Structure formats: C-alpha cells, structure tokens
C-alpha cells in the first residue's frame with residue numbers, strides 16, 4: 135500500500151471506530167507500517183477527526199520524520215512491530231469492556247479472556263495481561279515486547295488492548311473481536327459457561343493456521 139492510501143485509510147478507520155464508540159475523546163491510536171517507516175495518529179488527536187496530511191511518520195527507532203508530533207504511545211506500537219515482522223498495522227484502544235477486563239484480578243494473567251467463540255480464537259487467540267506502568271514509562275515497551283513475540287494482542291493492565299494485524303483492516307477487525315469477547319465475558323460473569331475446549335482450539339489452529 136502506498137503512503138497516501140495508508141494515510142487516507144487511517145483517517146477513515148479512525149472515524150469509523152470513533153463513531154461506533156470504540157474510542158472516546160483523544161484516546162486510542164492507530165498505525166500502519168509503510169516501507170521503512172511507521173505512520174501513526176498524532177499526539178492528542180481525536181480518532182474521529184484525523185486529517186491525512188497531519189498523520190505522523192516515524193522511523194522504526196521512534197524518530198519523528200514528518201507530519202504532526204506522534205502519539206505519546208507510539209513506543210507501544212514500535213515495540214510490537216519490532217517483535218512481529220508480519221504485523222503491518224496496530225490498533226490500540228481504551229474501549230470500555232476490554233478496559234474493564236484489564237482492571238479485574240485474574241487467576242491466570244497469561245490469558246485473561248475465555249475462548250468463547252471460534253472467531254475470537256482465530257482473531258486473537260491467547261490474551262496476556264501486561265502489568266501496569268504509568269503513562270509514558272518506557273518500561274512498558276519492554277513488557278509489551280516480551281509478550282508480543284508470541285501474541286498478536288496484549289492487554290495493558292488498567293489501560294486497554296494493543297492488537298496487531300497483517301493489514302489495518304485485519305488489526306481493526308481483531309480489536310473489535312477482542313472488545314466483543316470482553317463484553318461477552320462480562321455478560322457471562324457468574325454464569326456457567328462452556329468455552330471451547332483444547333481439542334476444539336487445536337482443530338481451529340490446524341484448519342486456520344495464523
């Protein structure tokens with residue numbers, strides 16, 4: 135995808151996420167890998183009101199190359215890209231249900247959402263909880279890097295999900311699937327549920343290798 139098309143797509147998908155309340159205020163950020171750089175939504179920008187020419191361009195080491203100043207959370211994206219060469223886009227949201235899950239106490243922080251549906255297993259898989267760090271703490275990048283090697287999505291404690299995809303559309307779809315499953319998990323809390331068992335998950339992994 136050429137840079138101009140990527141810029142326009144970021145604007146369009148940002149608006150769609152904002153209008154459907156996956157993002158509020160100036161929360162959330164989206165990025166796309168183009169050639170040897172990353173296009174990312176600017177700091178303090180509202181996903182509903184982005185402009186193609188103002189999208190920030192940064193080098194893989196985080197150096198600001200063009201456009202407005204990049205999101206202060208761009209280091210999260212860069213950490214994930216550096217560990218996942220197949221990732222072409224990343225979506226980070228403060229969407230309500232996933233954030234609620236990120237604020238709960240979990241018996242198994244290695245995987246904090248149940249495999250309720252086949253689509254969740256195929257789009258997200260296991261979801262590790264990354265410990266809380268204050269905004270801007272660079273130690274968070276190292277914690278994300280550690281999990282990103284084996285997971286296409288991570289959940290930052292008391293914060294929200296960071297989700298990768300092989301295209302922006304795939305990353306958006308994966309993030310939406312994660313939020314839908316977080317909502318289901320909250321709806322089902324305290325009820326007897328039947329998540330997919332290991333055999334069903336293994337069958338999915340064979341039929342749809344990622």
Ligand SMILES: [Zn+2]
Nearest residue numbers: 162207293294
């Ligand atoms: Zn955030």
